[in-house]
Amino acid sequence: MNQPLRGTSVLIVEDEVIIGLMLFNEIAGAGGKPMGPVTSVADAVKEIESQGVDVVILDAKLVDGWGADLAVFLEQRRIPFVVVSGYDKANLPDGLKAAPFVAKPISLPILLDAIRSLMPGEAPGTPLEAR
Numbered sequence: 001m002n003q004p005l006r007g008t009s010v011l012i013v014e015d016e017v018i019i020g021l022m023l024f025n026e027i028a029g030a031g032g033k034p035m036g037p038v039t040s041v042a043d044a045v046k047e048i049e050s051q052g053v054d055v056v057i058l059d060a061k062l063v064d065g066w067g068a069d070l071a072v073f074l075e076q077r078r079i080p081f082v083v084v085s086g087y088d089k090a091n092l093p094d095g096l097k098a099a100p101f102v103a104k105p106i107s108l109p110i111l112l113d114a115i116r117s118l119m120p121g122e123a124p125g126t127p128l129e130a131r
Contacts, residue, residue: 003031012037060085068095080118
């Protein structure tokens with residue numbers, strides 16, 4: 001079975017619960033340890049402080065503000081993140097523009113590739129058998 005995330009803990013920060021649950025199932029199916037989904041900056045901070053996390057999937061717009069507010073917190077703690085959004089990347093707040101970006105509707109292969117690109121020693125597009 002193909003498990004490209006091999007135990008990586010992934011916090012899903014997504015204000016649309018159905019999308020968050022879909023991502024949860026997909027991350028689990030890819031061998032990751034999904035956390036969440038949470039819908040707000042405040043809940044994401046609580047989750048990270050209580051459990052720690054390897055990578056965050058971060059929606060650009062959350063119930064209590066922009067994902068850019070959480071991005072500052074993540075950068076201070078050196079937690080990598082992938083931005084997912086229905087907005088064009090050019091229209092995102094500055095704090096989100098430099099991160100890997102996956103447009104909605106989300107393509108799972110593109111999202112997994114973006115997550116793997118953030119993992120130490122990994123590069124997007126590297127065949128899994130070479131890792």
